[in-house]
Amino acid sequence: MKNISDFHIAGISYRNTDAETRGRFAINEQQYRNLLSTAADFGIEEFFVVSTCNRTEIYGFAPSAAHLAGFLCSQTEGDAGSFHQLSYRKNGRSALEHLFHVSAGLDSQILGDYEIISQIKLAVKTAKENRCTGLFTEKLLDHTLQSSRNIRSRTQLSSGSVSVSFAAAQYIRQHFTETADKKILLLGTGKIGRNTCKNIVSTLGTKDITLINRTNAKAEALARELGIRFQPYECLETEAARADVILVATNAPQPTLLQKHLEHSAASLVIDLSIPNNVEMSIAGYKGICLVNVDELSKVADATLQKRKLEIPKAQQLIQEQINEFKNWYVMRQHVPVIRAVKSTLENIQQKHMQQDSVPLQSDDRIQKVLNNMATQMREKNEGGCNFIWAINDFMASS
Incomplete structure (x- = not known):
């Protein structure tokens, strides 16, 4: 150990x-x-x-x-x-x-x-x-x-309901007066993306949501489950052009949403749920876009937090x-060698005692009782070899 x-x-x-x-x-x-x-x-x-x-x-x-x-x-x-x-x-x-x-x-x-x-x-x-x-x-x-x-x-x-995915939905609600008519694009359908999508569906009252993922099958499966749209990764720029809100949860080593993807987009809010950042930093302020990351989302206030x-x-x-x-x-694992040694010694003592008195060797719970007592002593007091001597004396006294 x-x-x-x-x-x-x-x-x-x-x-x-x-x-x-x-x-x-x-x-x-x-x-x-x-x-x-x-x-x-x-x-x-x-x-x-x-x-x-x-x-x-x-x-x-x-x-x-x-x-x-x-x-x-x-x-x-x-x-x-x-x-x-x-x-x-x-x-x-x-x-x-x-x-x-x-x-x-x-x-x-x-x-x-x-x-x-x-x-x-x-x-x-x-x-x-x-x-x-x-x-x-x-x-x-x-x-x-x-x-x-x-x-x-x-x-x-x-x-x-308080999490980064919940906070993203809340941020969208705070950003827009009305959310039911907003077109939302979610890029990335891993765990964070899935949870965010479910929160948006349940809290914003909109199903005009499009999913895009590098693995098309994952986006398609989630879209079918929630009754929303999905598109292949190659349609990213086209879908960005029609979106009001874009959320990125790709967790890639490099940015996946670039400024060039938004040249024809009217989106006013982009939320980056990834670490490292997967939205190109130049997008902040580009064509009036508000770019938000996980640090900003953590500031979303909710009464639930006060209760927590x-x-x-x-x-x-x-x-x-x-x-x-x-x-x-952990302490008992450290003492396993000592306990095994004590058990072996007590078994030898018992066997010799039985042979000397010509008594057949029989099942006896005395050894286990002594070992249990010894384990308790070890947890309460770490006295090294003293436990060994104590266990043998205890066994002899009970014989």
């Missing part, structure tokens, strides 16, 4: 960087796979990376958080020096607490946004498939997921309970 003090995190988030900066350190799927395949060259065996529109963080075992950060930046557009200046770094219990807070939505740009937990789950799953996780990481994920489930079921931290803030103490208490359970497991 690895030493918990060697578990580190290095990351940046919306708290200390803007969307453009986060974009330089965002990790796409291919970059993540490159990290997984080169980890051994950096002396890293167990790690995972969480990269979303709000944050890029690397968690794992390494000599230091700076070592992890340098490894991460080997695949980013941004350099390690800049990342070091901008990033926060934690280790041991502090790193554990950070992960639990992030997974609960307590550190999300919109408080209580629980989409992050599925992103963490996918990050660890991908790392596991590439043999870059171990017992510690997988058990930590189990407790993180349980903590998130407890918070969702026992608090109102994620109640109501009241749930923070409850969520923190549930997190603490789950962290304590994980630490108990």
Whole structure:
């Protein structure tokens, strides 16, 4: 079992960087796979990376958080020096607490946004498939997921409809006096795109929505599900020309909506839901267009957020309970060799006792009872070899 003090995190988030900066350190799927395949060259065996529109963080075992950060930046557009200046770094219990807070939505740009937990789950799953996780990481994920489930079921931290996708629909509503007659183009039908589209359909009262995706089948499937239009990627410029609102959720490494696409467009609002930015920056102000990114969307006010803030103490208490359970497991895993040795010793003592008294060897729960008592002592007091002696004395006294 690895030493918990060697578990580190290095990351940046919306708290200390803007969307453009986060974009330089965002990790796409291919970059993540490159990290997984080169980890051994950096002396890293167990790690995972969480990269979303709000944050890029690397968690794992390494000599230091700076070592992890340098490894991460080997695949980013941004350099390690800049990342070091901008990033926060934690280790041991502090790193554990950070992960639990992030997974609960307590550190999300919109408080209580629980989409992050599925992103963490996918990050660890991908790392596991590439043999870059171990017992510690997988058990930590189990407790993180349980903590998130407890918070969702026992608090109102994620109640109501508040997320980046919801905020996008709200922003459109605030931007226009009437929304029912607006023509909306959504580029990108991944998870964020799907959620945004569903929010628009349910809240804006319009179905004049057109979907475009590089993989036409995905756009077609969502369009059929929601009863809206879809067009092939080659029709982007044509569809942009008829749209009043354009939303971009492509999460590509480079901009996918360019100024040239809008030469004949009358759109007055463009919303970029991607990190790094997937809308060419020159579009801001072009022909009077209002360009909005995820940082602006996070400022959309909603009464729900005020209610969620009241749930923070409850969520923190549930997190603490789950962290304590994980630490108990961690402590006991460290003592497994000692417990096995004690069990073997007690079995030998019992067997010799039976042979000397010519009594047939029989099933006896005394050993298990002693081991259970010993485990309890170990959790409460870490006294090393004293536990071994205590267990043998306890067994002899009960014989």
